[in-house]
């Protein structure tokens with residue numbers, strides 16, 4: 166069978182099942198004609214990718230999605246990858262990766278005849294299977310098999326079916342070797358030209374696999390419910406360096422015909438989900454910032470980056486005191502070029518962070534505390550599928566704020582929560598309070614997780630845990646539970662039902678006021694509203710207002726000044742004692758008022774020097790205030806900011822506000838994006854296209 170063999174598919178519609186019943190039911194989608202983008206069943210001649218991915222196709226049969234994960238085709242209930250070995254070459258000339266992926270697959274159910282993986286925008290050259298001696302990859306005898314690639318689902322890609330030579334018994338293992346290459350549509354990868362880097366001399370590659378982009382980089386069971394260890398050998402052109410979400414175990418320069426290449430070797434011995442696969446290749450230099458931490462980035466920025474993140478070890482040690490010993494060996498940081506679409510990504514052993522954190526005053530390092538917290542919540546205890554994403558993010562925000570609270574006091578922890586609550590209101594405003602994506606546990610059948618992504622799982626999840634902490638007796642009850650939670654589930658992927666079940670078990674056994682009291686308190690929690698209710702959280706939190714009052718007072722004075730802009734009594738000293746978070750909250754409150762008259766905007770801008778502010782959080786919020794007032798002189802500065810960096814937290818609201826401001830603003834937003842689309846990471850570009858009605 167050809168390597169791009171098509172299967173027919175049906176439309177993806179929702180099944181009328183209850184939430185947890187659905188987790189136990191194998192879903193097949195009903196038959197109805199639908200158009201899908203697919204590939205013709207031809208052999209793999211390269212590199213005509215664009216034509217491969219442009220054919221439309223009418224579907225007419227059934228498609229099966231994973232029983233555990235609505236966003237994956239993998240048959241993880243029958244068999245799952247335990248270990249992955251990658252041998253990849255980075256081809257900057259073609260903008261692709263090519264090589265092999267060997268899966269060591271464990272069979273869970275008897276009579277298993279096929280291994281199903283996720284792929285998207287990959288070209289599969291061949292698939293081989295070895296079941297004779299799976300313990301030894303080098304001695305194993307691989308046999309080529311006829312694989313099948315389903316037709317492409319526009320969001321989830323193509324299921325790859327690998328026949329296993331024979332019906333396998335439970336608890337046996339098999340090796341599957343796939344030879345493949347990525348394409349220009351592989352959304353996990355961003356290849357940068359030298360001009361897009363700080364040094365301007367060398368090309369650069371970085372990946373972003375969360376949520377379901379790993380399948381565009383490696384054929385894999387791309388579900389957070391599957392945990393794997395991995396090793397990798399990455400061949401890259403000299404003098405570039407490769408790093409991965411793993412421990413570096415060596416590098417060697419090739420000779421002879423392969424002169425000019427280096428092979429970098431890696432090993433990840435702690436099992437992790439596919440979305441944590443990560444690779445960077447570029448002109449990288451490292452500077453040590455702690456006993457287990459190096460900051461990596463281009464040489465031009467390495468000193469500034471190391472200075473900014475010098476608190477890393479203190480954060481790790483505080484997290485260890487709160488939870489359990491750090492499991493991943495090293496905790497390095499990579500400062501990625503500015504198009505990185507997120508603040509940070511918790512890739513194990515090597516967190517990726519945006520350069521927008523380099524404020525020059527260490528004021529934005531809460532993101533590092535956040536990513537460090539993921540080493541426990543998310544990376545050790547992982548959501549089973551993207552619907553329970555809050556288990557990763559709500560927990561991580563909770564731990565992040567615990568760390569900052571221990572280091573800087575409870576008032577700081579609460580103030581972070583106030584800012585987060587404001588951001589939650591903005592997200593719910595954006596979606597609309599009845600939008601299904603405002604639920605803590607959204608229904609993601611047929612949905613691309615990127616479309617559902619927002620601050621909701623972060624802040625609604627935080628608010629649930631914050632509420633439970635107070636409701637169940639405060640930190641003296643909740644902090645020991647946090648440790649127990651990590652111990653209970655480390656190394657596993659769980660869903661919200663398992664999380665809740667353990668909370669009950671723990672509290673009933675260990676609540677200091679006894680089982681009956683624990684039962685009574687837990688019975689008062691409206692779980693349905695917390696999990697599935699839309700809009701803001703069902704319980705309004707009470708946060709410490711110590712750091713808030715000065716922000717509210719200053720904002721109130723400015724709001725009142727709109728009546729007499731000729732007699733203003735403000736001075737730069739107003740902000741002298743404000744932290745960056747306080748300045749942010751001050752600007753958030755200003756943004757909630759009716760738009761300011763332009764004279765007042767100009768006065769505030771001059772007095773507080775806001776025009777030239779470089780701190781990305783302040784710059785973003787100030788530009789949002791100006792855009793709300795349709796203050797057109799800010800337009801060129803907004804364009805500068807959205808072209809200097811591609812972090813979605815900033816560029817999406819700025820582009821949307823510019824687009825919604827005036828007809829000129831709308832045209833400027835669309836034209837700017839269209840001209841600079843290539844600057845943005847594919848994940849950000851896909852969202853911006855929708856935001857600007859260009860999809």
Ligand SMILES: CC/C=C\C/C=C\C[C@@H](O)/C=C/C=C/C=C\[C@@H](O)CCCC(=O)O
Nearest residue numbers: 375376507508509551554614615617618814
């Ligand atoms: C309910 C939502 C369900 C699924 C979404 C899952 C993943 C979404 C995907 O788009 C990936 C997200 C990656 C996030 C990485 C880092 C964030 O913590 C950054 C937060 C924003 C920022 O600071 O820039």
Ligand SMILES: [Zn+2]
Nearest residue numbers: 535539558561
């Ligand atoms: Zn996070």
